[in-house]
Amino acid sequence: xxxxxxxxxxxxxxxxxxxxxxxxxxxxxxxxxxxxxxxxxxxxxxxxxxxxxxxxxxxxxxxxxxxxxxxxxxxxxxxxxxxxxxxxxxxxxxxxxxxxxxxxxxxxxxxxxxxxxxxxxxxxxxxxxxxxxxxxxxxxxxxxxxxxxxxxxxxxxxxxxxxxxxxxxxxxxxxxxxxxxxxxxxxxxxxxxxxxxxxxxxxxxxxxxxxxxxxxxxxxxxxxxxxxxxxxxxxxxxxxxxxxxxxxxxxxxxxxxxxxxxxxxxxxxxxxxxxxxxxxxxxxxxxxxxxxxxxxxxxxxxxxxxxxxxxxxxxxxxxxxxxxxxxxxxxxxxxxxxxxxxx
Amino acid sequence: xxxxxxxxxxxxxxxxxxxxxxxxxxxxxxxxxxxxxxxxxxxxxxxxxxxxxxxxxxxxxxxxxxxxxxxxxxxxxxxxxxxxxxxxxxxxxxxxxxxxxxxxxxxxxxxxxxxxxxxxxxxxxxxxxxxxxxxxxxxxxxxxxxxxxxxxxxxxxxxxxxxxxxxxxxxxxxxxxxxxxxxxxxxxxxxxxxxxxxxxxxxxxxxxxxxxxxxxxxxxxxxxxxxxxxxxxxxxxxxxxxxxxxxxxxxxxxxxxxxxxxxxxxxxxxxxxxxxxxxxxxxxxxxxxxxxxxxxxxxxxxxxxxxxxxxxxxxxxxxxxxxxxxxxxxxxxxxxxxxxxxxxxxxxxxxxxxxxxxxxxxxxxxxxxxxxxxxxxxxxxxxxxxxxxxxxxxxxxxxxxxxxxxxxxxxxxxxxxxxxxxxxxxxxxxxxxxxxxxxxxxxxxxxxxxxxxxxxxxxxxxxxxxxxxxxxxxxxxxxxxxxxxxxxxxxxxxxxxxxxxxxxxxxxxxxxxxxx
Numbered sequence: 001x002x003x004x005x006x007x008x009x010x011x012x013x014x015x016x017x018x019x020x021x022x023x024x025x026x027x028x029x030x031x032x033x034x035x036x037x038x039x040x041x042x043x044x045x046x047x048x049x050x051x052x053x054x055x056x057x058x059x060x061x062x063x064x065x066x067x068x069x070x071x072x073x074x075x076x077x078x079x080x081x082x083x084x085x086x087x088x089x090x091x092x093x094x095x096x097x098x099x100x101x102x103x104x105x106x107x108x109x110x111x112x113x114x115x116x117x118x119x120x121x122x123x124x125x126x127x128x129x130x131x132x133x134x135x136x137x138x139x140x141x142x143x144x145x146x147x148x149x150x151x152x153x154x155x156x157x158x159x160x161x162x163x164x165x166x167x168x169x170x171x172x173x174x175x176x177x178x179x180x181x182x183x184x185x186x187x188x189x190x191x192x193x194x195x196x197x198x199x200x201x202x203x204x205x206x207x208x209x210x211x212x213x214x215x216x217x218x219x220x221x222x223x224x225x226x227x228x229x230x231x232x233x234x235x236x237x238x239x240x241x242x243x244x245x246x247x248x249x250x251x252x253x254x255x256x257x258x259x260x261x262x263x264x265x266x267x268x269x270x271x272x273x274x275x276x277x278x279x280x281x282x283x284x285x286x287x288x289x290x291x292x293x294x295x296x297x298x299x300x301x302x303x304x305x306x307x308x309x310x311x312x313x314x315x316x317x318x319x320x321x322x323x324x325x326x327x328x329x330x331x332x333x334x335x336x337x338x339x340x341x342x343x
Numbered sequence: 344x345x346x347x348x349x350x351x352x353x354x355x356x357x358x359x360x361x362x363x364x365x366x367x368x369x370x371x372x373x374x375x376x377x378x379x380x381x382x383x384x385x386x387x388x389x390x391x392x393x394x395x396x397x398x399x400x401x402x403x404x405x406x407x408x409x410x411x412x413x414x415x416x417x418x419x420x421x422x423x424x425x426x427x428x429x430x431x432x433x434x435x436x437x438x439x440x441x442x443x444x445x446x447x448x449x450x451x452x453x454x455x456x457x458x459x460x461x462x463x464x465x466x467x468x469x470x471x472x473x474x475x476x477x478x479x480x481x482x483x484x485x486x487x488x489x490x491x492x493x494x495x496x497x498x499x500x501x502x503x504x505x506x507x508x509x510x511x512x513x514x515x516x517x518x519x520x521x522x523x524x525x526x527x528x529x530x531x532x533x534x535x536x537x538x539x540x541x542x543x544x545x546x547x548x549x550x551x552x553x554x555x556x557x558x559x560x561x562x563x564x565x566x567x568x569x570x571x572x573x574x575x576x577x578x579x580x581x582x583x584x585x586x587x588x589x590x591x592x593x594x595x596x597x598x599x600x601x602x603x604x605x606x607x608x609x610x611x612x613x614x615x616x617x618x619x620x621x622x623x624x625x626x627x628x629x630x631x632x633x634x635x636x637x638x639x640x641x642x643x644x645x646x647x648x649x650x651x652x653x654x655x656x657x658x659x660x661x662x663x664x665x666x667x668x669x670x671x672x673x674x675x676x677x678x679x680x681x682x683x684x685x686x687x688x689x690x691x692x693x694x695x696x697x698x699x700x701x702x703x704x705x706x707x708x709x710x711x712x713x714x715x716x717x718x719x720x721x722x723x724x725x726x727x728x729x730x731x732x733x734x735x736x737x738x739x740x741x742x743x744x745x746x747x748x749x750x751x752x753x754x755x756x757x758x759x760x761x762x763x764x765x766x767x768x769x770x771x772x773x774x775x776x777x778x779x780x781x782x783x784x785x786x787x788x789x790x791x792x793x794x795x796x797x798x799x800x801x802x803x804x805x806x807x808x809x810x811x812x813x814x815x816x817x818x819x820x821x822x823x824x825x826x827x828x829x830x831x832x833x834x835x836x837x838x839x840x841x842x843x844x845x846x847x848x849x850x851x852x853x854x855x856x857x858x859x
Contacts, residue, residue, distance in 0.1 A: 203721075206722055206723060206725065207721045207722050207723060208713045208714065208718055208721055208722075208723055209721060211706065211709075211710065211713055211723060212713070214699075214702060214706065215699055215702070215706070215710050217701075218699035218700065218701045218702050219695075219696075219698065219699045219700065221695060221696045222690075222695075222696050222697050222698060222699055222710075223699075223710070224658070224678060225656070225658060225678050225688065225690055225696050225697070226678070226710045226711040226765070227677075227678045227679040227681075227682045227711055227714070228679075228710070229677070229679060281701075283701075285699065285701040285702065286701055
């Protein structure tokens with residue numbers, strides 16, 4: 001059966017494969033392109049360099065690192081073929097709870113006057129716990145109550161925001177200890193973001209957890225028949241996404257020095273956007289953390305660049321929306337080409 | 344056999360209902376068709392034969408307007424066709440019945456058939472009475488006995504297939520393309536289908552019939568064209584060819600033994616099942632399988648064969664009854680538990696429950712063993728796994744450019760081999776194969792049969808479900824026959840034949856509707 005025609009065809013396929021650029025590289029080129037575009041526009045419009053300003057770049061990455069932490073969890077959820085709309089609200093709820101355990105003793109209106117000046121670990125753990133719990137509920141609703149991820153996490157999105165407001169009747173939680181706010185100071189959020197990114201990059205690529213995540217997204221039924229406990233794994237993925245939203249809440253409140261119920265509004269959409277721009281397919285089974293990191297940076301460069309050029313925030317949103325749509329269009333064409341090649 | 348082209352075919356019939364001339368179609372990296380021709384006479388069934396990857400499906404998609412050829416043309420009744428899409432083809436008089444069925448499950452049979460052409464009443468609303476009457480008239484012509492108002496989701500695969508055919512006929516097409524229409528039909532349903540095909544032939548239609556089943560070809564086809572590796576090889580009247588000749592043309596070599604059954608010493612009872620029951624699906628199933636034995640499971644589609652396999656493997660745990668492995672009673676409530684006890688299940692539907700289409704060959708192969716000794720802590724021992732997968736690939740002779748290739752780009756036979764590899768890596772002691780060779784080409788089929796023989800030699804107990812009687816007869820040591828969720832009999836290899844299996848498997852004619 002090994003006749004020559006087939007072997008030459010196979011060689012052609014191999015050659016083609018080698019030439020193909022990995023998704024991450026092409027997204028990275030898009031990032032570089034956008035940055036250069038702002039550089040050029042910067043010189044034209046303001047007579048100033050966009051990129052040659054370390055301060056601006058640091059602020060940009062800082063702004064993105066909180067959304068980036070969320071996006072790493074959301075990426076994994078999307079790889080399983082699901083979605084998580086609750087991360088922004090979970091961030092707010094965790095920020096509130098965390099902040100309430102991180103208040104200074106000399107503040108008279110602390111939420112828990114008896115629990116002030118606690119070591120930084122306790123509010124951190126409280127935040128992670130709340131986040132993971134929210135994710136766990138999402139996962140259980142999806143895996144056992146068979147509620148579609150969109151609806152389950154939509155419910156959590158609304159409820160968690162309400163809980164964040166109810167926690168202190170809408171009052172901000174302020175006057176946090178120095179050791180707690182240190183978590184969000186300087187470049188720490190960026191370091192946390194990158195550490196989380198590296199951790200889950202490794203987890204997705206080299207561990208059973210990662211392989212099962214892709215398998216469930218590619219074909220949940222086949223995953224089940226292959227002996228994978230699909231329900232348990234889905235709960236774990238959603239719990240991790242919740243945990244990371246919780247971590248983002250801790251970092252956000254530490255950075256701002258306060259917990260506020262309005263924090264993280266629409267962050268879930270930015271996180272989904274970062275994942276999708278980074279090449280994660282909403283159809284499931286496809287996506288990488290590196291892509292999501294670059295996707296988050298693209299969003300950051302856009303925000304920073306438009307602000308630098310003095311473009312109104314409304315217009316920023318219009319362009320951001322267009323970029324998200326463009327990313328999905330590219331994903332769809334890619335999928336269609338794949339299907340055609342398979343046919 | 345002298346080489347011969349389609350021109351020599353029945354020189355007295357000058358006019359062809361459909362002609363394909365010099366068609367070429369290339370996809371990035373692969374030439375799927377090159378210099379292909381096909382000539383279909385009106386009032387005939389023209390069988391297309393070839394291994395998977397021979398280009399039959401691509402050619403049919405060109406005729407049906409799904410692909411446009413890079414070169415060459417398609418002529419319908421002598422008129423060149425330029426098709427922009429499947430609708431163009433349908434309107435021109437070419438209807439295709441796809442291998443994967445394209446019906447809307449929550450709409451009725453009548454709605455599915457007349458979609459886009461619904462009869463309207465005076466207010467411009469759909470006239471359902473008229474539509475149902477039209478459907479009944481159509482069914483009468485085809486000898487189908489179904490209620491037009493039944494929702495399609497309630498039909499069996501066979502029933503849906505009938506609807507697809509009825510739909511194609513309703514377009515009054517001149518050319519009907521059938522891509523493996525019998526792959527999910529039981530023998531009785533195949534008979535019905537062949538009767539419909541004969542009627543259509545008598546009405547002067549041209550029917551292009553793709554199949555892998557040799558006996559069907561000789562039963563139904565008037566002409567045969569053989570393809571190999573995207574090229575037209577040979578065409579002749581069916582009466583002038585033998586099945587061995589066709590196989591030789593398809594693979595370019597001779598397949599000496601379709602079923603390399605060998606006598607293997609039969610060992611101890613490995614699996615025994617007592618009064619197994621899944622309420623509403625099957626009842627009172629008892630049987631045993633020994634090491635080195637192949638137990639064939641025969642029965643019509645819907646007789647409960649697949650359900651038994653799924654229950655044994657923990658996909659749908661039984662409602663009562665017991666399962667003993669090595670004489671010890673076991674409760675199997677999930678596929679993982681089944682795997683721990685040495686079971687493996689190659690599922691019936693490759694796409695639905697087998698493949699991870701978007702993932703690579705390697706990822707598909709390794710998925711079931713990620714917990715068995717190939718992990719250190721949570722980390723996967725990728726290097727060792729790579730080696731194992733690689734040697735499994737060699738052993739099964741999987742044809743793929745690399746292990747990183749997306750599995751969707753492989754042919755059906757190679758996909759099936761990868762899935763078999765997935766289960767062999769788990770080193771099963773009881774291997775359940777559900778339609779192990781469905782829809783794959785002759786060469787790969789023979790290789791899989793050989794592999795099964797090898798496995799039983801090593802003492803694996805095999806349960807093989809198959810709708811192809813020659814396969815069941817050729818491979819099994821014993822055959823368990825089922826009908827409507829009950830075992831109707833066991834036959835030994837020496838006493839089994841197509842007739843007594845069919846007798847046990849059949850019952851009064853039923854409508855292909857699941858009663859719920």
